[in-house]
Amino acid sequence: MKILVAIAFILILGSLASALFFLMRDKGKSNRTVKALATRVGLSITLFALVLLAWRLGYIQPTGIR
DSSP: OHHHHHHHHHHHHHHHHHHHHHHHHHTTSSSHHHHHHHHHHHHHHHHHHHHHHHHHHTSSOOOOOO
């Protein structure tokens, strides 16, 4: 589970970096920035849903604040 979350975070950061690259390169003339940010939002929502599902199925346990 830790590996899947780490991979998801890397994909989210990659999508954010590509959105910044497209924003600087295209100067607002194309929709690539919007698509990259939409992908980032989709990945974030998917990661959140998978973490909730893993918690419900018992794959991960909350530890609380120590």
